[in-house]
Amino acid sequence: MTKQTSSWTREETPSSTGQRLWRYGPLLIWLLFIFLASTGEFSAANTSQLVRPLLLWLFPNLSEDRLAAVHFLTRKAAHFTEYAVLALLARRAFFSSSQAFIQRYWFQLGFLLVIIYALLDEFHQSFVATRTASIYDSAIDIAGGLAVLLILKFRGRKVPERKTQVAPG
Numbered sequence: 001m002t003k004q005t006s007s008w009t010r011e012e013t014p015s016s017t018g019q020r021l022w023r024y025g026p027l028l029i030w031l032l033f034i035f036l037a038s039t040g041e042f043s044a045a046n047t048s049q050l051v052r053p054l055l056l057w058l059f060p061n062l063s064e065d066r067l068a069a070v071h072f073l074t075r076k077a078a079h080f081t082e083y084a085v086l087a088l089l090a091r092r093a094f095f096s097s098s099q100a101f102i103q104r105y106w107f108q109l110g111f112l113l114v115i116i117y118a119l120l121d122e123f124h125q126s127f128v129a130t131r132t133a134s135i136y137d138s139a140i141d142i143a144g145g146l147a148v149l150l151i152l153k154f155r156g157r158k159v160p161e162r163k164t165q166v167a168p169g
Contacts, residue, residue, distance in 0.1 A: 016098070023096055027089040031117065034082055038121050043130035047075060079137050080144035087114055087145035091152050107153050114145030 040046070051071050055062055062070070090113050094106035102109060118141035126133035 020098075023093045027086075027093045030086055030089050034086065034117065034121060035124070037082065038125045038128065038131065040128050040130040043128075044071070044075065045130065047071070076137075076140055079140040080147075083114055083118060083141040083144035084148040086117065087111075087148040088152070090114070090145075091149065107149055110149050111146060114149070115142055118142050118145070 036042075048071055051074055052067060055067055055070055087110055090110035091106055094102050094109050097103050097106075118138040121141065122133040122135065122138045125131040
């Protein structure tokens, strides 16, 4: 009995294509979501139509100044969170990559992706009439991504086991 050889190479097998899609698909979808979130649909005027009624329902006596402040803080928390998720998905994709270089440098590559995309996101917003680009928003984005990358990096380190000493007895 002879062994048949496949015409597929390691890089082109259907299973590796599916694995690559499984690995990088969520990351690409999230990058698309961030891009869409930097359009006019997610401007402060539009998000206030959702946040304001919710806040007034939860806190009916909230003043206009407090409403504006909470809305502002909610938007900044969203910046932090969306890039925290980006970092999480980047780590997931890079750490499990079939490429040794990408696996080894997942932290640096993830951080680079967060920085570049945060800056490009604000650059994109500079062309949207209802949005304002801010380097401070990029800093919040980068902080969100870096926070998650650091947590994942240090959580992944193995703590050496301590040898317990038995008391004589």
